[in-house]
Amino acid sequence: xxxxxxxPADTRPISPATIPETTSLAELNRIxxxxxxxxRDLDYPENIWxxxxxxxxxxxxxxxxxxxxxxxxxxxxxxxxxPLRFIPERNTNLMQRSFGVWLADGQTRASRTNPVDxxxxxxxxxxxxxxxxxxxxxxxxxxxxxxxxxxxxxPVLAELGHxxxxxxxxxxxxxxxxxxxxxxxxxxxxxx
Numbered sequence: 001x002x003x004x005x006x007x008p009a010d011t012r013p014i015s016p017a018t019i020p021e022t023t024s025l026a027e028l029n030r031i032x033x034x035x036x037x038x039x040r041d042l043d044y045p046e047n048i049w050x051x052x053x054x055x056x057x058x059x060x061x062x063x064x065x066x067x068x069x070x071x072x073x074x075x076x077x078x079x080x081x082x083p084l085r086f087i088p089e090r091n092t093n094l095m096q097r098s099f100g101v102w103l104a105d106g107q108t109r110a111s112r113t114n115p116v117d118x119x120x121x122x123x124x125x126x127x128x129x130x131x132x133x134x135x136x137x138x139x140x141x142x143x144x145x146x147x148x149x150x151x152x153x154x155p156v157l158a159e160l161g162h163x164x165x166x167x168x169x170x171x172x173x174x175x176x177x178x179x180x181x182x183x184x185x186x187x188x189x190x191x192x
Contacts, residue, residue: 016148032146039147045099045129051159052077052099054166061116069115072155074104076119084132092135098144101127103152126152 013019013031023031039045056070056079068079078100083093102123112118130144 015150035147035149036145038149039127044127044147044153047160048077048099048101048127048129048156049079049097050163050167051156052079054163054170055159059115062114067116069119070159071119072159074106074123075152075155076102076104076123077156078102078116078119087134090135095133096130097133098130099128100125101152101156103150126150 019028019031052068052070056068056077058066059069060066065080065082068077068081070077070079079098081095081097084096085094086092087094102119103126104123107122112121125146126148128144128146130141132139132141
């Protein structure tokens, strides 16, 4: 299966492998921006976030910060969401939400005890996205965006349906928990 990322009429390279090493800095920047825009247009960053958020596992990093990790074959996603500072005028925290997608480089190395370190030291970064979130406002951090088109995206997109089902089930479970709490609070079924 091949991922269709870009419109055929577009003149940008379809993969990093097709870029000549003699390409100018200006042209490399144009290609990078066109890949980022294509990913944005196809909702790939949000889709990747949904997969890692709903299907990933919580893991402590060697720095004792908790992150969400999802893996399938040679592809791994590491995601973080944490407060940067409190915004008193909005009565909310400014949150940083980010993910990195890593593709195993195929080289054999000594195994590491922390799964996040294992991913970071044995893989190549193929996508990175960073958002700043304050309440309902979300802003991308443009200088922190990277998206390299490739087959690594296939297993992520294949799990998107499962991620959406998990999100829906979580919503139903939350509603049911609230309903049961209210039943207990109202002493439903008891004569008072």
